[in-house]
Amino acid sequence: MPDKPDTRARLRDAILRGAYGPRQRLIEAELAEEYGASRFALRNALIALAAEGLVELQPNRGARVREISVTEAIEITEIRRSVESLVAARAAENARAAEIAFLQQLGQDMREAVGDGELMRYSELNLLLHRTVREIAAHATAARVLEQLNGQMVRHQFQLALVPGRLTVSLPEHLAIIDAVCAGDPEAARAAMTTHVDSVIHTLESKSLGGGAAPGRS
Numbered sequence: 692m693p694d695k696p697d698t699r700a701r702l703r704d705a706i707l708r709g710a711y712g713p714r715q716r717l718i719e720a721e722l723a724e725e726y727g728a729s730r731f732a733l734r735n736a737l738i739a740l741a742a743e744g745l746v747e748l749q750p751n752r753g754a755r756v757r758e759i760s761v762t763e764a765i766e767i768t769e770i771r772r773s774v775e776s777l778v779a780a781r782a783a784e785n786a787r788a789a790e791i792a793f794l795q796q797l798g799q800d801m802r803e804a805v806g807d808g809e810l811m812r813y814s815e816l817n818l819l820l821h822r823t824v825r826e827i828a829a830h831a832t833a834a835r836v837l838e839q840l841n842g843q844m845v846r847h848q849f850q851l852a853l854v855p856g857r858l859t860v861s862l863p864e865h866l867a868i869i870d871a872v873c874a875g876d877p878e879a880a881r882a883a884m885t886t887h888v889d890s891v892i893h894t895l896e897s898k899s900l901g902g903g904a905a906p907g908r909s
Contacts, residue, residue: 698728699736706745707758711757717746717838742773743839764844765895771840772888774833779868779884780877781828785833790827791873797823798869805862820865824872851894859889 702722703713723733725815737754740746747757759767786794795821804813825834851857869878 698732699739701726702733702736703740703743703745703842706740711756713756713757717756718755719753727836741832743841743842751815759844761895767840767844768888768895771837771844772885772892774810774836774880774890775824776884777874778825778828778830778833778837779880781830781833782824783872783875783877783880784830786872786875792825793875794820794823794869798866801862801865805858810858813862817861817865820869824868827872827900851891854894854897857894859888864890 699789711717718731719733723730726733728736737746737748741748741754741757744759745757746754748754768884797816801813801816801820804816805811825837828834849859862885864907867883868880868887871883
């Protein structure tokens with residue numbers, strides 16, 4: 692059976708999309724057949740994903756999707772706060788006319804999504820905003836760190852938006868980030884991103900105190 696060079700990427704994408712739930716066992720033979728890969732290639736993919744924190748390898752029991760607790764999600768988000776703030780400041784330094792226009796349109800689209808109650812649309816735009824800020828910043832190391840952190844947070848990426856009143860907090864925070872980046876103000880961008888991620892941490896802490904291990908989209 693020929694190996695698929697993108698086995699790790701395809702499996703990673705499936706985990707991030709929620710195709711496999713927390714603690715779900717990942718059977719090598721079944722996955723090798725599903726992805727058209729050799730057992731060797733599949734095993735290497737699982738080892739790589741374990742290094743990213745998406746999979747855990749258990750002696751004599753194989754692999755399973757790793758579950759991230761709310762406590763760990765908070766710790767991850769605390770690290771993300773520092774890195775995302777750096778990225779926002781760098782984006783403010785780098786943003787050019789076309790990128791500014793794109794960010795401003797994103798802000799308008801986010802306003803409309805909230806106004807129309809389009810939760811999934813807003814979530815997609817949120818992801819696009821953070822990704823665009825990273826791309827404008829052009830800080831390769833920070834981008835790699837955030838990719839890994841966000842990958843570990845994937846199952847904590849949708850329920851924050853379901854918290855009553857969350858969108859009314861999240862939208863102005865995102866708009867403040869956009870305004871600061873577009874204004875070319877690194878310190879304002881850094882502060883706006885810090886404020887935004889602080890509110891994510893606060894919401895996660897509230898859920899933790901409430902006893903839930905629920906995930907969240909910022």
